[in-house]
Structure formats: structure tokens, C-alpha cells
Amino acid sequence: MLAPTLQKRWDWRAAGNFICGGTGTGLMIIAATLSTMGLNTTAYALLASVLVTAGLGLVWLEIGRPLRSMNVFRNPATSWMTREGMVAILLIPMGLLTFFTESSSLLVLSALPAAFFLFAQARILHMAKGIPAWRTNAINPLILSTGLTEGMGVLLILIGLTAGNIEAFFKGYGWIVALSLVFLRGVAWINYRYSLANNAPEATLKVLERSNIVIVLLGIATPIVLLFMGKHYVAYQLPLAATAGLFMVFCGWFCKYQIIIYAAYYQGFSIAHTPARGGGKSGPGLKPGWRLPQ
Amino acid sequence: MTRYVMVADINRCVGCQTCTAACKHTNATAPGVQWRKVLDFEVGTYPNVRRAFIPVGCNHCLDAPCADVCPTLATYKRPDGIVSINYDLCIGCAYCIQACPYQARDRVDVPNKAYGKEFGQMKHEQKVPHSERRAVAQKCTFCSDRIDYGTANGLTPGIDPDATPACANACIANALIFGDIDNPNSNVSELLRTHKHFQMHEELETGSGFYYLWERK
Numbered sequence: 001m002l003a004p005t006l007q008k009r010w011d012w013r014a015a016g017n018f019i020c021g022g023t024g025t026g027l028m029i030i031a032a033t034l035s036t037m038g039l040n041t042t043a044y045a046l047l048a049s050v051l052v053t054a055g056l057g058l059v060w061l062e063i064g065r066p067l068r069s070m071n072v073f074r075n076p077a078t079s080w081m082t083r084e085g086m087v088a089i090l091l092i093p094m095g096l097l098t099f100f101t102e103s104s105s106l107l108v109l110s111a112l113p114a115a116f117f118l119f120a121q122a123r124i125l126h127m128a129k130g131i132p133a134w135r136t137n138a139i140n141p142l143i144l145s146t147g148l149t150e151g152m153g154v155l156l157i158l159i160g161l162t163a164g165n166i167e168a169f170f171k172g173y174g175w176i177v178a179l180s181l182v183f184l185r186g187v188a189w190i191n192y193r194y195s196l197a198n199n200a201p202e203a204t205l206k207v208l209e210r211s212n213i214v215i216v217l218l219g220i221a222t223p224i225v226l227l228f229m230g231k232h233y234v235a236y237q238l239p240l241a242a243t244a245g246l247f248m249v250f251c252g253w254f255c256k257y258q259i260i261i262y263a264a265y266y267q268g269f270s271i272a273h274t275p276a277r278g279g280g281k282s283g284p285g286l287k288p289g290w291r292l293p294q
Numbered sequence: 295m296t297r298y299v300m301v302a303d304i305n306r307c308v309g310c311q312t313c314t315a316a317c318k319h320t321n322a323t324a325p326g327v328q329w330r331k332v333l334d335f336e337v338g339t340y341p342n343v344r345r346a347f348i349p350v351g352c353n354h355c356l357d358a359p360c361a362d363v364c365p366t367l368a369t370y371k372r373p374d375g376i377v378s379i380n381y382d383l384c385i386g387c388a389y390c391i392q393a394c395p396y397q398a399r400d401r402v403d404v405p406n407k408a409y410g411k412e413f414g415q416m417k418h419e420q421k422v423p424h425s426e427r428r429a430v431a432q433k434c435t436f437c438s439d440r441i442d443y444g445t446a447n448g449l450t451p452g453i454d455p456d457a458t459p460a461c462a463n464a465c466i467a468n469a470l471i472f473g474d475i476d477n478p479n480s481n482v483s484e485l486l487r488t489h490k491h492f493q494m495h496e497e498l499e500t501g502s503g504f505y506y507l508w509e510r511k
Contacts, residue, residue: 002333009388009401064386064401064429071366071385081365081389128392129359129498267395269333272492273508274344275305282509283344286337 003289004201004268007131015260016058019150019253021084021121022143024051025114026151028095030177032111034155035104037172039165042102044155045110049095052117056088080127084120087113118147125260133204133263138188138195142255145185150252152178153223156245160238170230170237179227182248186220189255200265201289207263211255219251265289297356297375298436298451299475299503300462301482302349303489306469309334309347316464317351320437322422324402329434330461348506349461349470352377352398352434353494356501360390360399360431369431375503376436384430391431395495396502399433436472437461452481475503487511 028048031041060066075082091113098106122143125134133139156178159165169175193208226244230237270287309332317323317330328351335346354377361369361377368384371377391399405428406419415423437459444450444457451457452473462472473482482505489507496502 002335005397007392009391059387062387064388064403065384068366068383068385071368071383072387073365074367074383075365078362079365079389081363081387085365124363124389127359127363128389129500130392130395130397134392264392266397267495267498269335269348269350269397270494271304271335271346271348271506272496273490274335274337274346275508277305277345283337286335286346288335 002269004132004203004265006203006262007264007266010260010264011062012257012261013058013062015257017055018121018125018143018256018260020051020055020058022118022147022252022256023150023154023249024048024055025091025118025121026147026149027051027154028091028107028114028151029111029118029148030151030155032108032114033177034169034174035107037168037174037177039168039172039174040162041155041165042098042104042107043162044158045095045098045107047154047158048110048114048151049092049099052088052095053092056085080120080123084117084124087116087120091117118144121147130266131264132200132267133196133208133259133265136192136195136199138192139259142185142188142192145181145188146252146255149181149185149248152181153245153248153250153252156241157249159241159245166238166241169241170234175227175231178244178248179224182220182223182227185252186216189215189220198291201268202291203289204263204265205291207258211258211263215251215255218247219255222247223251295476296373296474297476297503298441298472299354299375299482299505300349300351300436300459301471301473301485301491301505301507303467303469303471303485303507304346304348305507305509306467307332307347307349308467308469310466312464312466313349313461313470316460317434320460321435322406322418322424323432324400324406324424324427325408327400327402327432329398329432350396350398350494351461351504352394352436353396353500354434354436354503356503357499359393359395359500363389363393365389372438374441376438376441377433378435378438379431379433381426381430381432386429386431388431394433395498395500396504399431401429401431402427403429 031044035041072085094110122140125139128134223244230240272285274283276282314331330351333348337344358377366383368380441451449457455463462470473480490509491505491507493502
């Protein structure tokens with residue numbers, strides 16, 4: 001009972017917001033980036049907006065008083081949840097407008113609220129002081145890089161739908177951007193785990209240790225190999241890019257789901273000293289469920 | 295200025311849970327919800343075993359993480375330092391529950407039924423359903439209604455029972471002491487001057503309003 005317990009209040013619906021919101025905003029940002037490199041990506045803005053909307057819809061299903069949901073806009077001064085909601089009001093219509101007008105300039109503009117939305121998601125977790133796996137500074141680069149990599153992954157999965165995109169992706173810097181994102185997410189993941197060593201409940205560390213092999217092998221190594229293969233085997237570029245994208249998306253969703261649902265143990269309880277009983281002396285403190293040194 | 299805090303003398307606490315019962319009785323909290331409870335810590339191995347009873351609950355932090363993250367301003371700090379919840383504004387997003395390092399917050403989505411569906415609600419549960427608390431965040435209020443009543447009638451919280459939280463009133467060992475830390479002459483200020491003390495999770499810099507006395511200076 002004294003050791004940190006797993007949070008149960010945010011379930012798959014909350015994780016769904018971070019998954020859909022991260023992927024949607026990542027897609028918007030990456031689509032805007034690649035559009036400046038000659039790819040035709042304005043159509044992705046629709047999917048990005050739909051994903052962000054779906055994520056917010058899942059949160060709406062989770063809150064206790066959904067009919068009061070408009071109250072969420074009351075605290076822009078300090079709450080990142082409010083800020084996330086506010087920027088969504090801008091982001092979703094801009095994405096829809098981009099899709100219907102097929103304007104690359106508008107797509108680039110839409111990337112700005114998308115970036116803010118993604119940053120807000122990272123900060124929402126960062127500000128949750130009760131959960132060591134979330135409150136570490138290293139959660140920010142992890143959520144940002146994961147969202148961007150997921151966005152790139154979705155774009156790669158669907159890249160064959162627009163003629164000429166796959167060639168432009170591998171001829172230009174697109175594949176370098178994809179490789180860099182996978183690499184950066186790997187660094188962010190290692191940094192995240194490093195930041196929690198001796199700084200999180202034992203149970204959290206066990207979950208992250210279990211997830212590590214999946215994330216490193218399937219989320220980092222596999223997409224890197226597939227992207228390199230795609231660069232060299234021109235005839236198979238489309239399936240290789242799509243498979244790499246699939247792994248990039250899967251790994252991001254898996255990583256977030258693990259962090260939000262399974263690694264999210266509360267801080268727990270601790271005492272700095274034990275009391276002196278009777279004529280005895282006071283003793284050392286106690287922090288159940290945590291690895292030493294603390 | 296006034297800032298109300300709770301001081302727990304862990305040399306005195308015997309873990310009887312009278313404070314827990316008094317809190318439940320006063321606030322009619324739902325089954326499974328304890329705004330005040332006493333943890334039983336045991337450390338060491340036989341024969342060198344130590345035991346400590348640690349009362350916990352909302353710490354009414356100076357820099358309350360729950361209030362910072364609340365998107366609706368439902369959680370707010372009163373001028374007297376008490377962190378309070380406006381149930382009518384809360385949307386039940388549970389963000390504050392994740393932000394509290396003291397696990398002091400709960401959300402109950404179903405009507406109180408201590409004995410389950412089979413028996414339905416007890417008569418006392420029907421009398422105090424507290425439907426305003428359903429599906430929103432809830433936590434210890436330091437019995438703010440008693441404090442407000444007391445201060446409005448010239449009583450001193452922490453001294454006069456009618457103006458003091460139920461847990462502190464009920465403590466059989468006088469281990470829970472409530473008072474104004476900004477008043478240098480108050481009971482809590484005197485205790486903190488004369489005893490070594492700590493706050494739980496001090497490293498998180500929440501400015502906890504819950505002090506644990508562990509040794510006399």
C-alpha cells in the first residue's frame with residue numbers, strides 16, 4: 001500500500017489523445033516541411049486535423065462532466081490543458097482549409113499551431129508532478145520527437161497515394177529528415193530512461209526496461225535499416241518506405257501507451273525520519289518502492 | 295497574512311485512525327475515499343524494526359501543482375492558504391489527480407453505496423448524497439466550512455474546536471495540530487520552533503502545508 005501505485009484515472013482514452021494528437025500534429029509539421037522540399041503534401045492536412053479531433057474527442061469521453069467541457073478554456077495563464085484546447089480551435093480549421101484550398105503556404109502556417117499543440121501535450125505530462133515517469137524534463141524531447149516521427153511514419157505509409165512523392169522523398173532530403181527523426185527519437189528515449197534512473201519508482205523502471213527492447217529494435221533499428229534499403233533499392237522504395245513508416249508509427253504509439261498507462265506510477269509516500277519511540281532515538285527515513293540511492 | 299497548516303507529531307501518533315473516522319463522519323466521503331488517513335510505515339528487519347504512523351492528506355501546498363494544472367480554475371488557493379475546489383466548475387478531467395504528489399485527490403463517478411448494488415444506498419447516504427462531488431475532483435478541505443464559521447464568529451482556528459478541522463479535534467494523542475503558520479505566536483509556529491521537522495517530498499518544492507515533527511530540538 002505504501003509503495004507507489006499505478007495511476008488508473010487516465011486510461012486508453014487519455015493515451016488516445018496523446019497518440020492521435022501527437023501523430024496528427026507531427027503529420028502536419030512534417031507535411032509542411034516536406035512540401036518545402038517539393039513534395040505534394042497538402043492532402044495530409046485533412047488526416048492531421050481528423051487525428052487531432054479524434055484525440056480531443058477521446059478526452060471528452062473520459063472527463064467526468066463532459067457537458068461542462070467548455071470550462072476547459074478558463075485557465076490559459078498556467079494550464080497547458082487549456083492552451084492545448086485553445087490552439088486546437090485554430091489548428092483544426094486551418095488544417096481543413098489547407099486541404100480544401102491545397103495551399104502549401106497555408107500548410108506551412110498550419111504547422112505553427114500544430115507545433116504548439118504538440119509542445120502543449122509534452123508540457124501536460126511534464127507538469128504532472130505526481131507521476132515521476134511524466135514529470136521529468138526528458139519527457140519534452142521524447143514527446144516532441146515521437147510525435148514528429150509518428151507524423152513522418154503516417155506520411156510514409158500513405159506516400160504512394162500521390163504520384164511522384166516517393167521519388168522526391170528519396171532523391172531530396174526527405175529520407176535524411178526521416179532518418180534524423182528516428183535517430184533523434186532514439187536519443188530522446190535513451191535520455192528519458194537515463195533521466196529516470198534512480199529517480200523513479202522501481203515499478204516504473206521495470207516497465208521501461210521491458211519496453212526498451214521493442215522500442216530500440218522495432219522503433220529505431222528497423223526503420224533506419226529500411227530507409228537505407230529504400231535509398232539503395234529503387235524498385236522497392238514504396239513498400240520499404242511504407243514498412244519503415246509502419247514501424248515508426250507503431251513504436252511511437254507503443255512508447256506513449258507504455259508511458260501513460262503502464263509506467264505511470266504515483267510518487268508514493270516517504271518519510272525523512274522515523275520517530276523516536278519511548279526513550280529511543282529517531283531513525284532513518286523510508287521511501288518504499290524506490291531504488292536507492294534516491 | 296494567514297496561512298493555515300497542519301502539524302503532525304509522529305512521536306505521538308499511534309495510528310488509531312480516529313482522525314480518519316472523524317473526517318469521514320464530518321465530510322461524508324464516499325466509500326474508499328479518505329481525505330485524511332494514517333499510513334503505517336515499517337522499516338528494518340527483526341530485531342531492528344522501526345514503525346511510524348504517518349497521517350496524510352492534502353498538503354495545501356503554497357505552490358500547489360494541482361491548481362497550476364487545473365484548466366478550469368476549479369482548484370484555487372484561498373487567501374488563507376487553503377487549496378479549495380469549486381465543484382461546479384470542475385470538469386473531472388483528473389489532471390489534478392495526476393499532478394498531486396501526495397495522492398490526496400479522488401474522483402468518484404457513482405453514487406455512494408457502502409454495501410454495494412445489492413443493498414442500495416443506506417439511509418444516511420441518501421441524506422447526504424453530495425451529488426455536487428460526483429465525477430469531479432475532491433479532496434481534504436481542512437474543514438474550511440468550520441474555519442469560515444469560526445473566523446466569522448471570532449473564534450481561532452486550531453484553538454477553538456468549532457473552528458478547527460475534525461481530524462485535529464478528534465486526535466486522541468494531540469498529534470495533529472492545526473494553526474496559522476504566519477502568526478509567530480500560534481501553536482503551530484511554537485511547535486515548529488521547538489521541534490525538528492520535515493515535509494513529505496520536500497525535493498519537489500511544492501511548499502507543503504503539512505509538517506511532521508520527529509524530534510525535539
